[in-house]
Amino acid sequence: MSKLKIAIQKSGRLYEESLQLLKDCGIFVNNGKDQLKVSVDNFPMEIMYLRNSDIPQYLEDGVVDVAILGENLLIEKGKNIKTIQKLGFSKCRVSLAVPKEVETDELSYFQGKKIATSYPNTLKNFLEKEGITSDIHVISGSVEIAPNIGLADGICDIVSSGSTLFKNGLRETVTLLKSEAVLAKTPQLSVEKEAILEKFVFRIKAVLKAKNSKYILMNVPNEKIQKVSEVLPVLKSPTVIPLAEEGWSSIHSVIDEERFWEVIDELKDNGAQDILIIPIDKMVI
Ligand SMILES: Nc1ncnc2c1ncn2[C@@H]1O[C@H](COP(=O)(O)OP(=O)(O)OP(=O)(O)O)[C@@H](O)[C@H]1O
Ligand SMILES: O=P(O)(O)OC[C@H]1O[C@H](OP(=O)(O)OP(=O)(O)O)[C@H](O)[C@@H]1O
Ligand SMILES: [Mg+2]
Known part of the structure; x- marks a missing residue:
């Protein structure tokens, strides 16, 4: 019998709530994340613990059937992957921020400036649309430190409470997009797996509706x-x-x-x- 392969973040912002959602859907995962692949007894599903940033590629290649990941990442990777359901957690935005001493909130501040980011495609597309030319400097983490060490004039990164920006003497100026955790699926699914997915989504909807x-x-x-x-x-x-x-x-x-x-x-x-x-x-x- 077919099993729906679902990718879940191995550790990080999405991990706890992804597992909680499965639990609320009555899907009980057998054991912890020490194993990368875990079976489920009471639903035709197999869990794979992966890094959030690798998931879009796995979805595209059909290595996994569905996944819970940050919507912003699907946008960044520009994959042709369908979002099935917004899940209402890990809400954040991708924003531009500047050192707090900078007096303007205008996007034009970034013209000809250096911007550090982990989301170069999202930023590039946005700046192109707005007619701004900047020097995009890609770094994989701790982006908020970049202006303080003279690496950039501003940053483009994920903001939620804003406390990381505040601690680093930065101020959010322009929001590029809003994001939350989503359930997404691979472009090709067998009829059997589509049927399992339908059951899973039915349960998710019942859980989300009840929460709201x-x-x-x-x-x-x-x-x-x-x-x-x-x-x-x-x-x-x-x-x-x-x-x-x-x-x-x-x-x-x-x-x-x-x-x-x-x-x-x-x-x-x-x-x-x-x-x-x-x-x-x-x-x-
Ligand atoms: N501070 C935050 N508040 C709310 N949601 C966030 C926050 N930071 C990130 N997110 C969301 O959670 C997702 C996962 O973020 P997290 O930092 O755990 O993983 P990641 O940096 O993409 O790394 P990895 O690839 O190692 O799993 C992001 O893509 C984003 O959608
Ligand atoms: O506005 P805030 O509530 O402060 O959240 C924003 C921060 O959260 C994320 O980092 P995370 O803590 O996930 O660390 P990471 O960079 O190692 O992924 C993001 O990259 C920001 O740095
Ligand atoms: Mg992070």
């Missing part, structure tokens, strides 16, 4: 049920259960994580009381 939603329940006087129901962004219609106390009901529904504070105020204003918000484990709709 909350179960909400509240007590409402019967005469306010209509009003409160109108405020709730419901899946179909809210569940309404009579309470033991005459004239009151309990309303249950599901709301988006992002919207719940906003909705709670409206619910209270419309007569809802004793509002509970509960996490959801999986959600299939």
Whole structure:
């Protein structure tokens, strides 16, 4: 029987959450990353631990079928690889930054300047599009140190909290792109493996949907049920259960994580009381 070969970062920013996602999908990985190839008992899948930066090539060559990797890396490597699903973690951006003493945030600052980066293709394409000519100096890590040691006038690198820039006396000026972890697939997959992938993506969607939603329940006087129901962004219609106390009901529904504070105020204003918000484990709709 076919097994879907999935590449996961061996160690680094994506490792923990990639494994957690598999776990949330009910896929239990047998043992640790000391082995580069690991089997799974309860799903037709084989895990391969690889370096994030090598994964686009492995996908292109069909050495692995799917992979969890940083979207920015797919853009940098310019491979013809399809992103199947954004995964919502390892969110970051690729940005230009300058020494904090530089007074301008304008891109034109970089005209004729030297920029250190680990993402030369992303930078080159961006600068070309913007009509700026710079000297791109490729380094594989610790890019933020470059201006301090006189290696460059600015940098182009990954920024998340901004603390690495701050510690190195740099300031973010221009964002080239935003990135997050994605599930990507090799250009050619057998029908059998496509079917396994479909099952896997179905599970991922259920996990992600649940993460972004909350179960909400509240007590409402019967005469306010209509009003409160109108405020709730419901899946179909809210569940309404009579309470033991005459004239009151309990309303249950599901709301988006992002919207719940906003909705709670409206619910209270419309007569809802004793509002509970509960996490959801999986959600299939
Ligand atoms: N500080 C950060 N915050 C959030 N996401 C990040 C951060 N740094 C990197 N990422 C994302 O995580 C991915 C993996 O980054 P990480 O630094 O772990 O690996 P890498 O430097 O690409 O190296 P390797 O090839 O050794 O696995 C990046 O491609 C990027 O998408
Ligand atoms: O804005 P921040 O939250 O400070 O994150 C940005 C830093 O994180 C990444 O490095 P990482 O720690 O992954 O080290 P690496 O260069 O060895 O990959 C990236 O290359 C930046 O240096
Ligand atoms: Mg890194």
